[in-house]
Amino acid sequence: MVKNYNEVLYKNERMTTERLVLRKFEEGDATDILEYASDAETIANLIWEGSTTIEEAKANIYDFYWSRNGIWAIRHAESGKVIGCIDLRLAHDDDKATFGYVLNRNYWGHGYMTEALKVVLRLCFEQLKLNRVEANHFDGNAASGRVMEKAGMTYEGTARQAEKVKGVFRDCVKYGIIRDDYLRQK
Amino acid sequence: MVKNHNEVLYKNEQIETQRLILRKFKISDTADILEYGSDAETLEHVGWPGLSTLEEAQAIIYDRYMARNGLWAIQITDTGKVIGLINLHLNHDHDKVALGYMINRQYWGMGYASEALKAVLYLCFEGLRVNRVEAEHYTGNPASGRVMEKVGMKREGVTAKSHLVKGVFRDVVLYGITWDDYFRPAVLDL
Numbered sequence: 001m002v003k004n005y006n007e008v009l010y011k012n013e014r015m016t017t018e019r020l021v022l023r024k025f026e027e028g029d030a031t032d033i034l035e036y037a038s039d040a041e042t043i044a045n046l047i048w049e050g051s052t053t054i055e056e057a058k059a060n061i062y063d064f065y066w067s068r069n070g071i072w073a074i075r076h077a078e079s080g081k082v083i084g085c086i087d088l089r090l091a092h093d094d095d096k097a098t099f100g101y102v103l104n105r106n107y108w109g110h111g112y113m114t115e116a117l118k119v120v121l122r123l124c125f126e127q128l129k130l131n132r133v134e135a136n137h138f139d140g141n142a143a144s145g146r147v148m149e150k151a152g153m154t155y156e157g158t159a160r161q162a163e164k165v166k167g168v169f170r171d172c173v174k175y176g177i178i179r180d181d182y183l184r185q186k
Numbered sequence: 187m188v189k190n191h192n193e194v195l196y197k198n199e200q201i202e203t204q205r206l207i208l209r210k211f212k213i214s215d216t217a218d219i220l221e222y223g224s225d226a227e228t229l230e231h232v233g234w235p236g237l238s239t240l241e242e243a244q245a246i247i248y249d250r251y252m253a254r255n256g257l258w259a260i261q262i263t264d265t266g267k268v269i270g271l272i273n274l275h276l277n278h279d280h281d282k283v284a285l286g287y288m289i290n291r292q293y294w295g296m297g298y299a300s301e302a303l304k305a306v307l308y309l310c311f312e313g314l315r316v317n318r319v320e321a322e323h324y325t326g327n328p329a330s331g332r333v334m335e336k337v338g339m340k341r342e343g344v345t346a347k348s349h350l351v352k353g354v355f356r357d358v359v360l361y362g363i364t365w366d367d368y369f370r371p372a373v374l375d376l
């Protein structure tokens with residue numbers, strides 16, 4: 001990992017792809033956040049409890065979205081709507097990172113999250129110079145596994161009942177991509 | 187997991203198996219610790235950097251081994267020799283335990299690790315009543331995977347280069363056993 005990783009993250013607070021803009025959350029995003037944060041089906045596969053009021057959605061901006069760098073709002077360029085979030089968490093000891101993401105259900109199935117993940121992976125390997133990026137999804141959320149596959153990650157195994165989420169033991173389905181994979185795929 | 191997990195651990199500070207005693211470390215164990223803790227081939231398979239003097243062995247007893255519960259010296263009952271250690275880490279959020287162990291190379295291949303692991307698994311499920319126990323080893327150490335398999339753990343995957351260990355990115359092999367695995371009869375006669 002580069003030493004100036006914070007500088008790299010700050011310089012990439014805004015990243016654009018074909019159809020999306022990844023940028024910092026803004027106070028005005030609360031309504032759009034609430035739309036995905038209050039949808040039971042959307043948060044079913046997340047540790048996050050979501051939000052049910054506009055106040056909670058706002059608090060979410062102050063308490064989480066602005067709490068550190070490496071958290072992007074996903075803005076749908078055409079409509080200007082914030083349709084989700086992707087965030088990166090660095091693990092310095094192992095020179096790697098993990099991430100999480102969520103998308104408004106009305107926008108599922110159009111390749112948006114794959115597009116967002118790809119640009120974050122590019123940042124991870126080309127600028128942050130990480131050795132590995134990894135993530136889990138819970139059982140029953142194959143769409144998330146598919147996103148990771150389409151972005152070039154490899155299925156590595158399933159740790160059965162490895163996490164207790166909202167009172168239920170869930171299997172953790174593991175995906176990873178190492179630097180060599182990334183460079184080979186380019 | 188039971189609420190009184192610390193009480194359960196304190197009451198099981200000493201566990202006896204057929205050939206072994208799992209017990210707290212003592213200051214008189216320094217020479218035995220140095221023996222397995224300074225062997226390059228053994229250390230190749232663990233994240234621990236090891237040690238090279240009796241003073242370091244003594245320091246690790248005070249600083250690491252005595253400072254917590256859920257960590258046992260593995261002693262051969264007949265000879266009194268300490269041949270390794272086994273430890274557990276409780277994960278309260280997910281109601282599970284992670285295990286680690288190491289055995290002096292002179293005593294490999296005699297079933298000691300499996301015997302110790304089996305006793306600790308019993309404690310985890312019957313005593314602590316956790317939902318899952320997991321462990322991992324680096325690739326290039328099939329014997330450790332075999333130990334986990336022999337006690338009923340299942341190989342769940344391999345994460346490529348996921349740990350940076352002493353300057354080298356290592357592939358990590360994951361094993362797990364759930365409450366259902368542990369208590370489910372091997373053959374269901376329906």
Ligand SMILES: CC(C)(COP(=O)(O)OP(=O)(O)OC[C@H]1O[C@@H](n2cnc3c(N)ncnc32)[C@H](O)[C@@H]1OP(=O)(O)O)[C@@H](O)C(=O)NCCC(=O)NCCS
Nearest residue numbers: 045101102103108109110111112113114137142143144146
């Ligand atoms: C997971 C999530 C981010 C996917 O976003 P998305 O923009 O719809 O993803 P994409 O369109 O890029 O790709 C989805 C892929 O999954 C596939 N898919 C959808 N439902 C599926 C299912 N039930 N089983 C298998 N594949 C499925 C789609 O067909 C598509 O693959 P394809 O391009 O080969 O057809 C979104 O559904 C979401 O926000 N879910 C709720 C939060 C969440 O689960 N976050 C991830 C936690 S690990």
